[in-house]
């Protein structure tokens with residue numbers, strides 16, 4: 001497997017609006033992308049651009065959101081996952097499985113519109129890791 005760029009750092013938040021204001025007013029980020037819902041993934045998402053990657057703000061969407069547990073333990077929110085790009089999502093899935101790491105579910109469409117999967121944090125040095133097929137248009 002060829003490890004690609006760090007596509008984004010996922011940051012869970014109880015309020016995506018408050019977090020947008022923080023990145024705009026405290027961090028000086030230019031917030032140009034509107035939040036959007038990903039019902040299939042149980043999150044509301046807003047990407048904050050930085051020169052070399054993105055912050056992916058995620059707020060729970062719906063009762064079965066996978067980040068309710070994280071926010072119950074971290075009520076103010078916090079760093080949730082790292083997402084790396086790979087050229088071939090299926091080759092990457094086989095790679096992690098061959099290493100004995102727990103791939104969570106089947107590859108599915110993520111927030112950038114390309115295929116993604118997650119690898120369990122307990123098998124990744126404590127870091128919930130998202131693997132994403134490199135977007136064809138480069139971002």
Ligand SMILES: CC[C@H](C(=O)O)C(=O)SCCNC(=O)CCNC(=O)[C@H](O)C(C)(C)COP(=O)(O)OP(=O)(O)OC[C@H]1O[C@@H](n2cnc3c(N)ncnc32)[C@H](O)[C@@H]1OP(=O)(O)O
Pocket residue numbers: 010038041043056058066067069070079080081083104109110111112116118120121122126127128130
């Ligand atoms: C896909 C759309 C978008 C995109 O970029 O395209 C996103 O990124 S959406 C992001 C939200 N979706 C997900 O996170 C899906 C994958 N996540 C999961 O399946 C769960 O969150 C899971 C299985 C990682 C944890 O589930 P849960 O919190 O309900 O289980 P536990 O509390 O039992 O946790 C087990 C164990 O893992 C530790 N943990 C949980 N979350 C994290 C985390 N974000 N980073 C590091 N470690 C985490 C938790 O503390 C437990 O550890 P233990 O030592 O066993 O207590």
Ligand SMILES: [Co+2]
Pocket residue numbers: 008010056081083130
């Ligand atoms: Co993500």
